[in-house]
Amino acid sequence: MEGLYINSSSQNQRYDHNYTTSKYQNNEYLKKLYFIRDVVTYIVVAVGLPLTLVAIYALYSMVRRDHVAPIYLINLLITDVLQFCCMIVRVAPNVDKKINFIFIFIYLSALFASVFFMVCISLERYLVIAHPLWYRCRRTIKTSVVLCVLVWVLSAVCGFLNFFIERVVRYILFTILLPPFPLLIFSLVGTLKALSASISVPSDEKRRIVGILVLVLLIYTLLFLPSIIWLLEENSENLDFLSTIFIRLSPLADTFLYVFMRKGSIDKLLASVCCCRMDNFM
Numbered sequence: 001m002e003g004l005y006i007n008s009s010s011q012n013q014r015y016d017h018n019y020t021t022s023k024y025q026n027n028e029y030l031k032k033l034y035f036i037r038d039v040v041t042y043i044v045v046a047v048g049l050p051l052t053l054v055a056i057y058a059l060y061s062m063v064r065r066d067h068v069a070p071i072y073l074i075n076l077l078i079t080d081v082l083q084f085c086c087m088i089v090r091v092a093p094n095v096d097k098k099i100n101f102i103f104i105f106i107y108l109s110a111l112f113a114s115v116f117f118m119v120c121i122s123l124e125r126y127l128v129i130a131h132p133l134w135y136r137c138r139r140t141i142k143t144s145v146v147l148c149v150l151v152w153v154l155s156a157v158c159g160f161l162n163f164f165i166e167r168v169v170r171y172i173l174f175t176i177l178l179p180p181f182p183l184l185i186f187s188l189v190g191t192l193k194a195l196s197a198s199i200s201v202p203s204d205e206k207r208r209i210v211g212i213l214v215l216v217l218l219i220y221t222l223l224f225l226p227s228i229i230w231l232l233e234e235n236s237e238n239l240d241f242l243s244t245i246f247i248r249l250s251p252l253a254d255t256f257l258y259v260f261m262r263k264g265s266i267d268k269l270l271a272s273v274c275c276c277r278m279d280n281f282m
Contacts (some may be wrong), residue, residue: 007228033241040245048252049084052077055258071144071253072124076117077150080251082110085249109152109159112127112177114250116151117182118216121257122187125209129201130194151192177228184220188213214262215253 056077059070086107089095127135158176191213196207227243 015113018188020170020213029094033205037129037241037248038091041248044248045084045087048080048255051255052084052251054082056081059209061256070261071118071141071148072120073261075148076114076121076254076257077118079114080254082106083248083251086110087218107159109138109155110156110245111247111250113151114254115177115220116155116252118220119183120147120151122184122213122216124211126187126191126194129191129209163259177209177224180220183226184213184217188217208260212257215260216255219228219250219253 056074059074059077073136086103089100090107092108124135188210189240191209195209197230198206201209226239226246230239230243
């Protein structure tokens with residue numbers, strides 16, 4: 001009996017030691033992940049925020065020169081600026097808890113808005129090519145503004161639900177974030193079919209349009225889909241970490257959309273990429 005008690009006590013001590021060691025190693029692992037996440041955030045904000053502000057100013061200058069205002073792209077870049085500001089608050093030390101909660105809500109709302117505005121950009125490109133007459137008759141500044149307001153309101157509602165009742169609404173948010181994926185694919189495929197039958201659109205313009213749609217689809221697929229998958233995985237620290245990194249890269253990736261919408265050197269780049277040459281397929 002005494003020997004059994006001694007063995008049992010030693011086993012308990014060994015178990016407690018292993019549990020403590022495992023917990024310590026796990027904490028060290030999480031600290032490394034958080035450090036990497038913060039470093040990535042610093043780099044993204046330092047590079048992305050100035051570029052985004054320059055892109056917004058350039059778009060504003062285009063509007064002043066009587067160009068058609070790319071309203072959805074401007075709103076997308078505004079969501080990126082909001083995300084950058086919230087990232088700064090998130091990595092800043094000694095932030096008040098209430099202020100932190102407010103910026104988390106703003107960040108989530110801007111994140112949802114960025115997805116919805118990417119869909120608006122893709123569908124707009126599709127309608128301009130596939131149904132130009134219908135789109136010109138119905139496209140007005142008022143309609144675009146109303147749609148933008150609806151997007152911001154819906155994004156705020158989604159941010160509220162995700163922030164305050166995350167566990168209850170997890171699958172509802174999944175159904176909200178997943179539909180943009182088939183819509184982006186539909187816009188790309190439909191635009192390619194319409195461009196193949198179009199002879200009035202110049203080749204450089206075709207490459208630019210396809211480049212925009214492909215870039216939007218890639219941004220959503222590579223940077224947003226991991227987070228959507230994570231919505232169904234409640235206990236996956238690695239997937240949570242990777243999805244957070246990808247999401248924080250998305251505002252930086254959005255600045256390339258502005259580059260693709262401008263005429264110039266990007267046309268030479270697209271023309272040199274074999275997969276973007278439209279002349280071989282039309």
